[in-house]
Amino acid sequence: MVGIIQTLFRRAEAIERVSDLLSFPWDTAVAHMSLKDAVGRRLFDSVRAPHPYPPFSRSLRDGFAVRSEDIAGASSSSPAFLRLAGEISMGNMASKPLSPGEAFSIPTGGALPLGADAVVMMEDSIVSGPFVEIGRAVQRGDNVIQAGEDVKCGEVLVERGEIVDFRTVGLLASFGIVDVPLIDLNIGILSTGDEILEASVAELPPGRVRDANSWTLFALLKLKGFVAHFLGIVEDNLEALKSAIEKAQKECDVILISGGSSVNARDYCSTILEGMPSPGLMVRGLNIRPGKPTLIAGSVGDKNRLVIGLPGHPLSCAIVARTILLPLLQRLVGIGSEDVVLKMPCGEDVHGQAGVEEFVPARVHDGMAVPMMAKSGYVGAMRRTDGLIVLPPDRETARRGEEVDFILW
Secondary structure, rough: OOOOOOEEHHHHHHHHHHHHHHHOOOOOEEEEEHHHHHOEEEOOOEEEEEEEEEOOEEOOOEEEEOOOHOOOOOOOOOOOOEEEEEEEEOOOOOOOOOOOOEEEOOOOOOOOOOOEEEEHHHHHHHEEOOOOEEOOOOOOOOOOEEOOOEEEOOOOOEEEEEEEEOOHHHHHHOOOOOEEEEEEEOEEEEEOOEEOOOOOOOOOOOOOOEOOOOHHHHHHHOOOOOEEEEEEEOOOHHHHHHHHHHHHHOOOEEEEEOOOOOOHHHHHHHHHHOOOOOOEEEEEEEEHHHHOOOEEEEEEEOOOOEEEEEOOOHHHHHHHHHHHHHHHHHHHOOOOOOOOEEEEEOOOOOOOOOOOOEEEEEEEEOOEEEEOOOOOOOOOOOOOOOOEEEEOOOOOOEEOEEEEEEEEO
């Protein structure tokens, strides 16, 4: 029987095997989008600064722009007096360079006038007629950000593969970069199962369930900077599944078959994927729990394709997506796949299975990874979880307080 799993690959071994056989990274297409539409997507190319930032020296405080040498040694008991040369308003430059013995009133963010090298804070000064009394000395550069101090011209602002998000979108906007090159990877999600119905179905007939896995995959991929689309639901029928997969291969770079690794569907998927151009079916089963019946296939040549059959149980599907699919996609687009593994004390005892890499959903509470034990078929198993406790094959049990590996969703 095709569906019987004979060889189980370790997770790291499977990722390396697939990456090598499919010659990752691939040359992906590029899509140019507006900055607004680029949020949440991954950059195709690194973006460099077209000019230094800030483009002019700016004050970090409300106060007075001065020449530091003019007020050397100034103190509250022995203040320095400078002639008030004028006021600098936001968005405007000073009317003239700063001369020795002068000061300009300046707001936070205001452009430093030529000749000034520091700013005295408002609370350390007193205006008296045409003069300003300075009660504290400053050093060159105090309360000032110099032109180009933050970002040099030509410096990489955002690296290839990085996600345009709240940490980087403002940076791009500051440099007027509003047309952004993005990785254009076509990912399709195909659901299988005679019992599966669209999420929009109002009332479920007996024995049927709504499609949850497709939405889970769609949301996880979007969170990680990849865009996927739905290819519909196909019944567990060899001809129907073959037709759907062949159609998907013509349209997509990556095909995710949700539910295509149950016993019957795995038989069909295995048969279909074995018929793909070389290398074909590369992995039929993983030494992980949950997620053992995962299938990975692909082809290289005129049309590079990656096909993954994920388990039908919701938790199993999500865990395989997080621990197998995402690393493969990152390697496919050439941005590496190393997970940030946190070391945390375990919040409760966790019992695994010797010889198998185990993943347990968990939440972070009081600095500990607290396991949220659930069966792989639970649709609500990931609620209020932050990531996964990882028990390697050589560790069967983690006691409360013992250190465990933890990866974020």
